[in-house]
Amino acid sequence: MISYVSSVLQEAFSMARKTWRRRYLFRVATLLIFALAFLAILGPYIAPYPRQGMGIEIDRARAFKPPSLEHFLGTDSLGRDVLSRILFALNRALASCVFVVVLSLVIGLFLGSFAAISSKPVEAIVSYLTELLLALPSVLLSALLAILFGGTYEAVLIALIVTWFPWYARIAYVQARGLRELDFVKIPMYYGLSKWYIVTKHIAPNIVAPMIIEALSDIGSVALEISAITFLFGIGIKSIEEPDLGVMIAYSLRDVTTAPWTFLAPASILALIAISFTLFGEVIYEEYHPVLRKRWWLWF
Amino acid sequence: MVLAIESNNLYIGYESEENLILWVVEDLSLEIEHGTTFCLIGESGCGKSTIGNAVAGLLPPYARTKGKLSIFGHTVIDGDSRRFNGVRGRVVVKIPQDPASSLNPFMTIGEQLSLAIKHYYPKLGNGDVKNKVFELLEDVKLEKNVFDLYPHQLSGGMKQRAAIALALASEPRILVADEPTSALDAYLRISIANLLKKLQKEWELTLVFITHDVSIARHVCDSIAVIYAGRVVELGEASKVLNKPMHPYTELLLMAIPRRLSRERLVDIPGMPPPPGKYPSGCKFHPRCPYVFDKCRLLEPLLKKLDSEAVRCWKYYE
Amino acid sequence: MSSILRIENLYVSYKIPLGHLRYGYRKIWAVKGVDMDVPHGIALGIVGGSGSGKSTILKAILGFVKPERGRILFRGFDIAKLKGRERRVISREISYVPQEPSQSINPKMRVYDVVAEPLKPLKLSVDEVEHRVYSVLEVLDLDPSIRNMFAKELSGGMLQRIAIARAIITRPSLVLLDEPTSNLDISIQAQILNMLIDLKQKLNLTYIFVSHDIDVVSYVANRIAVMASGRILEEGNVDKVLTEPLHPYTSMLLEPSKAPEEMKLLDDELCPIRSWCPWRQEICSKLYPPKTMIGDRYVYCWRYSKH
Numbered sequence: 015m016i017s018y019v020s021s022v023l024q025e026a027f028s029m030a031r032k033t034w035r036r037r038y039l040f041r042v043a044t045l046l047i048f049a050l051a052f053l054a055i056l057g058p059y060i061a062p063y064p065r066q067g068m069g070i071e072i073d074r075a076r077a078f079k080p081p082s083l084e085h086f087l088g089t090d091s092l093g094r095d096v097l098s099r100i101l102f103a104l105n106r107a108l109a110s111c112v113f114v115v116v117l118s119l120v121i122g123l124f125l126g127s128f129a130a131i132s133s134k135p136v137e138a139i140v141s142y143l144t145e146l147l148l149a150l151p152s153v154l155l156s157a158l159l160a161i162l163f164g165g166t167y168e169a170v171l172i173a174l175i176v177t178w179f180p181w182y183a184r185i186a187y188v189q190a191r192g193l194r195e196l197d198f199v200k201i202p203m204y205y206g207l208s209k210w211y212i213v214t215k216h217i218a219p220n221i222v223a224p225m226i227i228e229a230l231s232d233i234g235s236v237a238l239e240i241s242a243i244t245f246l247f248g249i250g251i252k253s254i255e256e257p258d259l260g261v262m263i264a265y266s267l268r269d270v271t272t273a274p275w276t277f278l279a280p281a282s283i284l285a286l287i288a289i290s291f292t293l294f295g296e297v298i299y300e301e302y303h304p305v306l307r308k309r310w311w312l313w314f
Numbered sequence: 315m316v317l318a319i320e321s322n323n324l325y326i327g328y329e330s331e332e333n334l335i336l337w338v339v340e341d342l343s344l345e346i347e348h349g350t351t352f353c354l355i356g357e358s359g360c361g362k363s364t365i366g367n368a369v370a371g372l373l374p375p376y377a378r379t380k381g382k383l384s385i386f387g388h389t390v391i392d393g394d395s396r397r398f399n400g401v402r403g404r405v406v407v408k409i410p411q412d413p414a415s416s417l418n419p420f421m422t423i424g425e426q427l428s429l430a431i432k433h434y435y436p437k438l439g440n441g442d443v444k445n446k447v448f449e450l451l452e453d454v455k456l457e458k459n460v461f462d463l464y465p466h467q468l469s470g471g472m473k474q475r476a477a478i479a480l481a482l483a484s485e486p487r488i489l490v491a492d493e494p495t496s497a498l499d500a501y502l503r504i505s506i507a508n509l510l511k512k513l514q515k516e517w518e519l520t521l522v523f524i525t526h527d528v529s530i531a532r533h534v535c536d537s538i539a540v541i542y543a544g545r546v547v548e549l550g551e552a553s554k555v556l557n558k559p560m561h562p563y564t565e566l567l568l569m570a571i572p573r574r575l576s577r578e579r580l581v582d583i584p585g586m587p588p589p590p591g592k593y594p595s596g597c598k599f600h601p602r603c604p605y606v607f608d609k610c611r612l613l614e615p616l617l618k619k620l621d622s623e624a625v626r627c628w629k630y631y632e
Numbered sequence: 633m634s635s636i637l638r639i640e641n642l643y644v645s646y647k648i649p650l651g652h653l654r655y656g657y658r659k660i661w662a663v664k665g666v667d668m669d670v671p672h673g674i675a676l677g678i679v680g681g682s683g684s685g686k687s688t689i690l691k692a693i694l695g696f697v698k699p700e701r702g703r704i705l706f707r708g709f710d711i712a713k714l715k716g717r718e719r720r721v722i723s724r725e726i727s728y729v730p731q732e733p734s735q736s737i738n739p740k741m742r743v744y745d746v747v748a749e750p751l752k753p754l755k756l757s758v759d760e761v762e763h764r765v766y767s768v769l770e771v772l773d774l775d776p777s778i779r780n781m782f783a784k785e786l787s788g789g790m791l792q793r794i795a796i797a798r799a800i801i802t803r804p805s806l807v808l809l810d811e812p813t814s815n816l817d818i819s820i821q822a823q824i825l826n827m828l829i830d831l832k833q834k835l836n837l838t839y840i841f842v843s844h845d846i847d848v849v850s851y852v853a854n855r856i857a858v859m860a861s862g863r864i865l866e867e868g869n870v871d872k873v874l875t876e877p878l879h880p881y882t883s884m885l886l887e888p889s890k891a892p893e894e895m896k897l898l899d900d901e902l903c904p905i906r907s908w909c910p911w912r913q914e915i916c917s918k919l920y921p922p923k924t925m926i927g928d929r930y931v932y933c934w935r936y937s938k939h
Binding site: 021022196197198200201202204205206207211215216219220 | 694695696719720723724728730732735736737738739740741745749750752753782798802
């Protein structure tokens with residue numbers, strides 16, 4: 015089992031390593047991701063004011079203090095340390111993004127692979143349904159679903175999985191459809207081996223590596239979507255005290271002229287997450303599709 | 315006689331991942347007379363396509379070269395610098411292995427040929443261009459109605475003929491054919507080979523024919539070079555090399571081909587041809603050679619001239 | 633000699649989409665009325681150009697494509713009608729070695745797992761599987777130390793041996809070989825061909841060997857069938873077919889240098905070579921010739937039958 019997982023991850027790792035050797039931008043993106051992950055994991059332990067960070071403690075007397083040695087990023091309208099709040103919010107944001115992406119990847123991978131080797135009607139139904147989900151605007155759909163599921167934060171995550179897994183299912187289906195014509199998939203089917211065996215042994219290991227890279231770069235988009243939902247609709251937020259990037263941005267907007275740090279800090283962290291993960295995936299993609307290299311020239 | 319292609323201790327390699335250079339072709343010294351058909355024969359991975367690309371000026375940017383290569387006295391490869399301007403496409407052209415990939419699927423054969431002719435002869439009028447296209451089509455034995463057909467409407471053999479016509483549009487003097495028949499059926503192979511031979515005679519071309527198929531080589535070639543592990547191991551007139559092989563590799567290779575109605579057991583050469591970068595020391599064929607002796611394992615023989623042939627084997631150094 | 637496989641009046645068609653913007657399919661007949669009898673213990677070679685339907689016959693025997701008409705009988709059982717367990721039993725009796733080993737072996741799997749794969753549905757004990765894998769590797773003269781290597785680390789010739797090892801591990805009686813050597817180098821081709829001949833002797837196998845190279849086929853096969861445009865034109869003993877070919881298409885295959893310049897194979901209900909055949913008659917463009925037996929061989933050509 016371990017050797018199986020490692021052989022699968024090896025290919026994704028070697029793709030990343032090859033890009034690392036060649037592309038400067040990729041190193042920047044990777045180091046940023048590691049830094050963000052590091053901060054997110056350690057955030058709750060290194061936050062200077064954990065109680066304020068969690069939103070349990072407020073101190074109106076210290077509201078709108080500009081950045082100082084005491085509060086590196088200043089304090090917000092309720093007198094809470096912005097840095098502590100961001101560290102808690104970062105932890106929550108990245109954890110939920112990884113949860114959404116990993117689950118969507120697993121569901122999409124298996125659904126797409128099974129659809130490709132199933133009988134014609136099953137294949138048609140699954141592929142049309144996933145395409146139907148793809149056609150709907152994902153932020154609106156997940157907001158709607160989150161309300162239907164009860165409006166909790168978990169509901170937001172489940173709703174996001176529902177809107178994200180079709181992307182992976184679609185990629186997996188297209189790739190697996192190419193593989194099913196090959197003899198190494200046909201021969202075990204001929205010997206009467208189970209579909210589960212064929213998917214796990216023959217199809218998934220051969221298509222998963224580029225999907226893992228894709229999923230990593232999607233973490234940025236998922237972070238944006240979660241924040242957009244909490245920012246726009248406030249769904250999944252029990253109280254405005256909760257540390258969440260979207261809520262923080264939403265409530266700091268009215269103070270943006272008087273205390274710009276309360277807005278700039280969470281906004282730039284969110285931008286950093288989105289840019290670094292997207293860049294990570296884009297550069298690997300460019301490296302493996304040399305035609306697309308330097309396509310940013312085309313923007314000018 | 316005019317020498318069409320002359321190479322002197324040419325080395326061709328590719329940059330590998332760790333910034334090492336993988337030498338694929340080593341110590342290549344050839345003299346190909348103009349107006350002859352020269353065959354490069356060898357197994358996959360032996361470097362014969364690399365030689366073909368070097369002659370046609372199609373080496374990728376990450377290729378590295380040493381030595382000298384000249385085409386009609388014009389030095390095109392000198393050390394690591396390659397200057398093919400004015401030679402590539404006009405004097406030397408290459409017919410690719412897969413004809414389908416060299417034809418644009420969204421243009422008719424006639425449009426593609428006209429475009430090529432207009433590029434090389436910008437002064438021609440539309441009528442003249444069209445006449446020239448019909449001449450080319452006739453030369454490669456395609457009917458006139460092919461002018462208005464798209465590549466997918468042609469069969470494999472016809473596509474290969476169209477690709478040959480496209481290559482001839484610039485009226486080149488050297489034609490490099492890289493396995494032009496390997497994607498085709500047995501009977502089409504002979505007809506394409508015949509066509510190339512006929513064109514070589516009529517257009518007075520130098521044809522560099524790269525193949526792994528000995529029977530086609532026997533049919534087409536005047537002289538032949540057998541390549542093994544990036545080296546020429548035997549060089550000479552086709553009839554001599556293929557009927558009285560001198561190098562052990564050529565000898566065994568010819569005995570490994572099934573012959574009609576012969577139930578004699580095929581000779582299988584043990585082991586595999588070494589991939590580039592994993593060439594053994596000494597003579598590159600020694601691990602598979604039945605006549606091996608001590609010297610072969612240590613030192614690599616040079617190409618020794620014997621009458622009209624040249625062999626790279628210690629057996630002939632007495 | 634009892635027959636191990638009988639093919640009766642087999643028709644197979646493919647559906648080709650009309651185009652990107654049009655809905656519907658065009659039917660293309662890949663195999664048109666093939667009758668074949670494969671006696672036990674022989675090697676039957678099938679030669680023909682690309683698109684002659686020679687590989688499609690193998691695919692129909694394996695069940696990768698469904699026959700439109702006709703039956704395929706293996707030891708008297710109609711293959712298309714078998715389901716579930718019976719189907720799996722038959723699948724272990726007929727095995728398959730495809731053309732391109734790099735596409736028939738999963739590059740992410742170890743050699744041991746590839747070779748042992750057909751035994752999975754049998755639910756044998758680990759020791760038994762191991763024993764069978766090693767004995768197969770021994771029969772093929774493969775070093776047992778390669779068992780832990782990944783397929784992507786091996787060369788084409790080695791992979792083709794692994795594909796053959798996988799094909800014989802279920803102890804089949806019939807092996808279908810689809811151009812097993814046409815992507816290999818000459819010296820490796822000789823190794824594989826010699827190995828196939830030895831294997832047939834050792835394990836008492838029956839082969840159906842498909843190739844476009846008539847010389848390769850004749851080295852391995854006892855009987856040979858010539859195909860064009862989805863039909864068998866002639867079948868017979870190898871030596872006889874090669875020395876005195878009956879069908880004009882066969883003589884052309886044997887001596888391609890004497891073939892006419894424009895060699896079109898027509899794909900319709902009639903004789904495919906009637907546009908350039910040296911012996912064409914009026915009847916050729918009206919009716920397909922019947923099967924004519926001459927000794928132990930047969931041919932479809934009006935030259936040998938009365939009308």
